[in-house]
Amino acid sequence: MINYTCIVQEGVVPDDLRAKLAANIRRISASVLDIDAGSIPLEYNEIRNGFGFRGGEVSTTSMIRGQLTEPIDQETREDFMKQLLDMWRAETGCSVDELIVSVRDPQ
Amino acid sequence: MPYYKCIVPEDSVEFETRKAVAKAFTDIHCGETGAPRSFVHCEFIEYPEGGETGYDSGTPYYMDGGNRAGRPQEVKDQLLSELLGAFVEITGISRDDIDGRITEGKASQTMEGGFVLPEPGEEGPEWYEHDSVAAD
Numbered sequence: 510m511i512n513y514t515c516i517v518q519e520g521v522v523p524d525d526l527r528a529k530l531a532a533n534i535r536r537i538s539a540s541v542l543d544i545d546a547g548s549i550p551l552e553y554n555e556i557r558n559g560f561g562f563r564g565g566e567v568s569t570t571s572m573i574r575g576q577l578t579e580p581i582d583q584e585t586r587e588d589f590m591k592q593l594l595d596m597w598r599a600e601t602g603c604s605v606d607e608l609i610v611s612v613r614d615p616q
Numbered sequence: 617m618p619y620y621k622c623i624v625p626e627d628s629v630e631f632e633t634r635k636a637v638a639k640a641f642t643d644i645h646c647g648e649t650g651a652p653r654s655f656v657h658c659e660f661i662e663y664p665e666g667g668e669t670g671y672d673s674g675t676p677y678y679m680d681g682g683n684r685a686g687r688p689q690e691v692k693d694q695l696l697s698e699l700l701g702a703f704v705e706i707t708g709i710s711r712d713d714i715d716g717r718i719t720e721g722k723a724s725q726t727m728e729g730g731f732v733l734p735e736p737g738e739e740g741p742e743w744y745e746h747d748s749v750a751a752d
Contacts, residue, residue: 559634561657
Protein backbone atom coordinates (compact mmCIF):
# COMPACT_ATOMS: atom_id res chain seq x y z
CA MET A 510 0.00 0.00 0.00
CA ILE A 511 1.00 3.60 -0.53
CA ASN A 512 -0.54 6.88 0.55
CA TYR A 513 0.04 10.25 -1.04
CA THR A 514 0.26 13.90 -0.19
CA CYS A 515 0.43 16.19 -3.19
CA ILE A 516 1.69 19.68 -2.40
CA VAL A 517 0.87 22.40 -4.91
CA GLN A 518 1.42 26.15 -4.97
CA GLU A 519 -1.74 28.27 -5.12
CA GLY A 520 -2.66 29.10 -8.71
CA VAL A 521 -0.20 26.68 -10.32
CA VAL A 522 -2.27 23.51 -10.77
CA PRO A 523 -5.90 24.26 -11.75
CA ASP A 524 -8.54 22.88 -9.41
CA ASP A 525 -10.33 21.07 -12.23
CA LEU A 526 -7.17 19.15 -13.13
CA ARG A 527 -6.45 17.83 -9.65
CA ALA A 528 -8.97 14.98 -9.74
CA LYS A 529 -7.52 13.72 -13.02
CA LEU A 530 -3.98 13.89 -11.64
CA ALA A 531 -5.09 11.97 -8.56
CA ALA A 532 -6.78 9.32 -10.71
CA ASN A 533 -3.63 8.94 -12.81
CA ILE A 534 -1.41 8.67 -9.71
CA ARG A 535 -3.69 5.93 -8.38
CA ARG A 536 -3.74 4.14 -11.74
CA ILE A 537 0.07 4.14 -12.02
CA SER A 538 0.46 3.06 -8.40
CA ALA A 539 -2.01 0.22 -8.81
CA SER A 540 -0.13 -1.02 -11.83
CA VAL A 541 3.34 -0.84 -10.25
CA LEU A 542 2.38 -2.17 -6.82
CA ASP A 543 -0.39 -4.55 -7.92
CA ILE A 544 -2.94 -3.05 -5.56
CA ASP A 545 -6.48 -1.71 -5.86
CA ALA A 546 -6.44 1.86 -7.17
CA GLY A 547 -9.58 2.72 -5.25
CA SER A 548 -7.94 1.99 -1.91
CA ILE A 549 -5.07 4.46 -2.28
CA PRO A 550 -5.38 7.50 0.02
CA LEU A 551 -4.38 10.81 -1.61
CA GLU A 552 -4.78 14.36 -0.38
CA TYR A 553 -3.78 17.76 -1.72
CA ASN A 554 -2.15 20.45 0.37
CA GLU A 555 -2.09 23.90 -1.17
CA ILE A 556 0.58 26.43 -0.26
CA ARG A 557 -0.77 29.96 -0.36
CA ASN A 558 0.76 32.37 -2.84
CA GLY A 559 3.80 34.00 -1.26
CA PHE A 560 4.28 31.27 1.33
CA GLY A 561 6.35 28.84 -0.74
CA PHE A 562 9.87 29.59 -1.97
CA ARG A 563 12.49 27.81 -4.00
CA GLY A 564 16.04 29.12 -4.10
CA GLY A 565 14.78 32.21 -2.28
CA GLU A 566 12.21 33.07 -4.97
CA VAL A 567 8.47 32.43 -5.02
CA SER A 568 8.01 28.78 -5.95
CA THR A 569 5.95 27.17 -8.69
CA THR A 570 7.13 23.68 -7.75
CA SER A 571 4.71 20.86 -6.89
CA MET A 572 5.47 17.72 -4.95
CA ILE A 573 4.10 14.19 -5.04
CA ARG A 574 4.99 12.54 -1.75
CA GLY A 575 4.33 8.83 -1.60
CA GLN A 576 4.76 6.83 1.60
CA LEU A 577 4.92 3.07 1.21
CA THR A 578 3.87 0.61 3.88
CA GLU A 579 6.15 -2.07 2.42
CA PRO A 580 9.61 -1.45 0.93
CA ILE A 581 10.26 -1.85 -2.81
CA ASP A 582 13.51 -2.34 -4.73
CA GLN A 583 15.33 0.69 -6.12
CA GLU A 584 14.86 -0.21 -9.79
CA THR A 585 11.10 -0.42 -9.33
CA ARG A 586 11.11 2.85 -7.36
CA GLU A 587 12.99 4.76 -10.02
CA ASP A 588 10.70 3.55 -12.80
CA PHE A 589 7.68 4.34 -10.59
CA MET A 590 8.86 7.90 -9.89
CA LYS A 591 9.63 8.44 -13.59
CA GLN A 592 6.11 7.34 -14.57
CA LEU A 593 4.60 9.77 -12.06
CA LEU A 594 6.86 12.59 -13.27
CA ASP A 595 6.08 12.01 -16.95
CA MET A 596 2.34 11.81 -16.28
CA TRP A 597 2.29 15.01 -14.21
CA ARG A 598 4.32 16.92 -16.79
CA ALA A 599 2.09 15.73 -19.64
CA GLU A 600 -1.08 16.79 -17.80
CA THR A 601 0.09 20.11 -16.34
CA GLY A 602 2.68 21.24 -18.88
CA CYS A 603 5.14 22.01 -16.10
CA SER A 604 8.89 21.85 -16.63
CA VAL A 605 11.00 19.00 -15.31
CA ASP A 606 12.24 21.33 -12.56
CA GLU A 607 8.72 22.03 -11.32
CA LEU A 608 7.94 18.65 -9.81
CA ILE A 609 9.52 16.67 -7.00
CA VAL A 610 8.50 13.04 -6.62
CA SER A 611 9.31 10.87 -3.64
CA VAL A 612 8.35 7.26 -3.03
CA ARG A 613 9.59 6.44 0.45
CA ASP A 614 9.99 3.10 2.15
CA PRO A 615 8.55 2.77 5.67
CA GLN A 616 10.97 3.96 8.34
CA MET B 617 15.27 18.57 -1.01
CA PRO B 618 16.18 20.24 1.33
CA TYR B 619 12.74 21.32 2.51
CA TYR B 620 12.47 23.84 5.34
CA LYS B 621 9.09 24.47 6.97
CA CYS B 622 8.68 27.52 9.18
CA ILE B 623 5.63 27.37 11.44
CA VAL B 624 4.67 30.86 12.55
CA PRO B 625 1.78 32.72 14.20
CA GLU B 626 -0.76 34.12 11.74
CA ASP B 627 0.19 37.50 10.23
CA SER B 628 3.46 37.62 12.19
CA VAL B 629 5.84 37.45 9.22
CA GLU B 630 5.26 39.71 6.20
CA PHE B 631 5.91 38.60 2.63
CA GLU B 632 9.18 40.50 2.20
CA THR B 633 10.44 39.06 5.48
CA ARG B 634 9.42 35.56 4.46
CA LYS B 635 11.27 36.02 1.20
CA ALA B 636 14.36 37.31 3.02
CA VAL B 637 14.30 34.28 5.34
CA ALA B 638 13.94 31.93 2.38
CA LYS B 639 16.88 33.58 0.64
CA ALA B 640 18.99 33.41 3.80
CA PHE B 641 18.13 29.73 4.25
CA THR B 642 19.19 29.13 0.64
CA ASP B 643 22.47 30.98 1.16
CA ILE B 644 23.20 29.08 4.37
CA HIS B 645 22.26 25.66 3.08
CA CYS B 646 24.24 26.06 -0.13
CA GLY B 647 27.18 27.52 1.77
CA GLU B 648 27.32 24.59 4.15
CA THR B 649 26.58 21.79 1.70
CA GLY B 650 27.37 23.02 -1.82
CA ALA B 651 23.87 22.10 -3.02
CA PRO B 652 22.39 23.93 -6.05
CA ARG B 653 20.24 26.90 -5.00
CA SER B 654 17.20 25.71 -6.94
CA PHE B 655 16.99 22.60 -4.76
CA VAL B 656 16.38 24.58 -1.56
CA HIS B 657 12.68 24.81 -0.70
CA CYS B 658 11.15 26.86 2.08
CA GLU B 659 7.51 26.94 3.15
CA PHE B 660 5.78 29.10 5.74
CA ILE B 661 2.80 27.69 7.60
CA GLU B 662 0.69 29.96 9.78
CA TYR B 663 -1.38 28.91 12.75
CA PRO B 664 -4.27 31.01 14.09
CA GLU B 665 -4.28 33.09 17.26
CA GLY B 666 -4.57 30.83 20.28
CA GLY B 667 -3.05 27.92 18.38
CA GLU B 668 0.41 26.39 18.51
CA THR B 669 3.08 25.08 16.19
CA GLY B 670 2.20 21.42 16.66
CA TYR B 671 5.69 20.61 17.95
CA ASP B 672 6.72 19.99 21.56
CA SER B 673 9.15 22.90 21.83
CA GLY B 674 6.72 25.27 23.54
CA THR B 675 7.99 28.09 21.34
CA PRO B 676 5.70 30.20 19.12
CA TYR B 677 7.96 29.64 16.10
CA TYR B 678 9.40 26.37 14.82
CA MET B 679 11.64 25.41 11.89
CA ASP B 680 11.30 21.81 10.67
CA GLY B 681 13.89 20.90 8.06
CA GLY B 682 14.17 17.80 5.91
CA ASN B 683 17.55 17.02 4.36
CA ARG B 684 19.29 14.22 2.54
CA ALA B 685 20.77 11.72 4.97
CA GLY B 686 24.48 11.17 5.28
CA ARG B 687 26.11 14.40 6.43
CA PRO B 688 28.36 14.52 9.51
CA GLN B 689 26.63 15.54 12.75
CA GLU B 690 28.76 18.68 13.09
CA VAL B 691 27.58 19.87 9.67
CA LYS B 692 23.96 19.28 10.65
CA ASP B 693 24.41 21.06 13.98
CA GLN B 694 26.07 24.03 12.30
CA LEU B 695 23.36 24.19 9.67
CA LEU B 696 20.55 24.22 12.22
CA SER B 697 22.30 26.85 14.33
CA GLU B 698 22.83 29.13 11.35
CA LEU B 699 19.27 28.70 10.05
CA LEU B 700 17.70 29.55 13.40
CA GLY B 701 20.12 32.45 13.83
CA ALA B 702 19.15 33.87 10.45
CA PHE B 703 15.44 33.55 11.23
CA VAL B 704 15.93 35.45 14.50
CA GLU B 705 18.04 38.16 12.88
CA ILE B 706 15.66 38.76 9.96
CA THR B 707 12.35 38.59 11.82
CA GLY B 708 13.52 40.31 15.01
CA ILE B 709 12.04 37.68 17.32
CA SER B 710 13.84 36.49 20.43
CA ARG B 711 16.07 33.42 20.07
CA ASP B 712 14.04 31.93 22.92
CA ASP B 713 10.92 32.05 20.74
CA ILE B 714 12.09 29.59 18.11
CA ASP B 715 13.27 26.02 18.10
CA GLY B 716 13.89 23.63 15.26
CA ARG B 717 15.15 20.33 13.99
CA ILE B 718 16.55 18.73 10.86
CA THR B 719 15.34 15.26 9.99
CA GLU B 720 16.79 13.20 7.18
CA GLY B 721 15.58 11.00 4.38
CA LYS B 722 17.33 8.72 1.92
CA ALA B 723 18.22 10.72 -1.20
CA SER B 724 17.64 7.84 -3.60
CA GLN B 725 13.93 7.79 -2.73
CA THR B 726 13.36 11.24 -4.25
CA MET B 727 13.43 12.45 -7.86
CA GLU B 728 14.00 16.14 -8.47
CA GLY B 729 14.88 17.94 -11.68
CA GLY B 730 14.15 14.68 -13.49
CA PHE B 731 16.75 12.53 -11.82
CA VAL B 732 17.19 10.59 -8.63
CA LEU B 733 18.92 12.66 -5.97
CA PRO B 734 22.52 11.66 -5.23
CA GLU B 735 23.68 10.91 -1.72
CA PRO B 736 25.67 13.75 -0.07
CA GLY B 737 29.23 13.64 -1.41
CA GLU B 738 28.27 11.66 -4.50
CA GLU B 739 27.02 14.58 -6.61
CA GLY B 740 28.29 14.59 -10.18
CA PRO B 741 28.75 17.72 -12.31
CA GLU B 742 25.43 17.10 -14.08
CA TRP B 743 23.62 17.80 -10.80
CA TYR B 744 24.85 21.39 -10.72
CA GLU B 745 23.85 21.97 -14.34
CA HIS B 746 20.24 21.83 -13.16
CA ASP B 747 20.65 24.87 -10.93
CA SER B 748 18.10 27.20 -12.48
CA VAL B 749 18.17 29.79 -9.70
CA ALA B 750 21.17 32.06 -9.88
CA ALA B 751 22.92 33.46 -6.83
CA ASP B 752 22.87 37.24 -6.37
